Amino acid sequence: MITMDITLVIQIVNMIVLMFLLNGVLYKPVKKILRERSEKLQGMQGDVAKFEKNAQLRQEEVDAKMAKASAKAKAALDAARAEAQAAGDEKLASIKSEAEAYKEKELAEINTQIGEAQKGLKANLDGFANDMASKILGRGL
Amino acid sequence: MEHPLLFITVILEALGLPVPHGPVGHGILEQLCAPYMTYTWLVMAFLFIVSKLTLSNIEMVPGKGQNFWEIVIGGMDDFFADNMGRKLTDQFFPMLATFALYIAIANLIGLIPGFMSPTSSINTTLALTLIVWVSHHFIGFREHGLSYYKHFMGPMWWLVPLMLPIELISNFARLLSLSIRLFGNIMAKETLLGILFMLAGAFFAPLPIMILGVLVSLVQAMVFVLLAVVYFGQAQEHAH
DSSP, X not given: OOOOOTHHHHHHHHHHHHHHHHIIIIIHHHHHHHHHHHHHHHHHHHHHHHHHHHHHHHHHHHHHHHHHHHHXXXXXXXXXXXXHHXXXXXXXXXXXXXXXXXXXXXHHHHHHHHHHHXXXXXXXXXXXXXXXXXXXXXXXX | OOOSOOHHHHHHHHTTOOOOSSXXXXXXXXXXXXXXXXXXXXXXXXXXHHHHHHTSSOOSSOOHHHHHHHHHHXXXXXXXXXXXXXXXXXXXXXXXXXXXXXXXXXXXXXXXXXXXXXXXXXXXXXXXXXXXXXXXXXXXXXXXXXGGGGGGSOSSGGGHHHHHHHHHHHHHHHHHHHHHHHHHHHHHHHHHHHHHHHHHGGGTTTHHHHHHHHXXXXXXXXXXXXXXXXXHXXXXXXXX
């Protein structure tokens, strides 16, 4: 049944007509919507990238602020600690010097008292000796 | 082959139009009323109406019909672009996609009783083949100008006397291979189904062939379009 006739030409025309028909109602609209969607998707991806970048920048800002604040807090703490240490040292030194002065004073007083007692004892030494000798002898010297 | 019952033929006969009772019609009107012509117009109308109905309102978020077409057309577009480049795809997409859809539907309707495949006529398949053949030479001349002849000269000058006839024969053989492959497969399917229907239709004898027919119909549509894409791609390439 291989017979070729004028319908061959008509079929060619039919196919060309079908190409134009389907191009109008099928291919063009579908390709257009596919293109629009991919463009929209690309735009959205751009937005997402932008938002992600913004979020990253914010995070970096917050991190930097946090680092700054913590450095500040550490410096304040160190300063307070150093101040307290200095004040404590000063106080300790003053108390120490006060105690030293008091000790010196007391020591001097005790030395004076010892000297006085020695002097008094020395003064009474002869009397004692006499008394002792008289008691031993049983008579006055 | 004369089909026992084709509803369009019955309708045309009832309208008093001359339907050929044999493979060949006599006179232009009889030829126009031949089943492969009327069923070609049916397939054309089917494709047009279905795409019109399913794509009546196109939205960014697709419905069922639009989704189907987006997968089919997007898939074909990617496939063509992979095999012959974006430029040729943009130019020849309507032709190749129309061939794919038309051949697939035309092959498949033959499986329904009362219908026949327009592709079981050599006139239909040769028409498609001629369009592809002329187009691929058009692409060749457009891309390379007159130096397109180098495609037929083989890799070395002293091989020209051998290669030129071979290349010319193989190029003209494309006309035969494309058209007769499709025609032969589908006519064989139609004939076999017709015979099996007549012999043992009541015992579902044609059923295995119908299942095979679905496969053959789709594979033949794919093969035709794939070869067309390959020919287009080759015509565009530089001669080796």
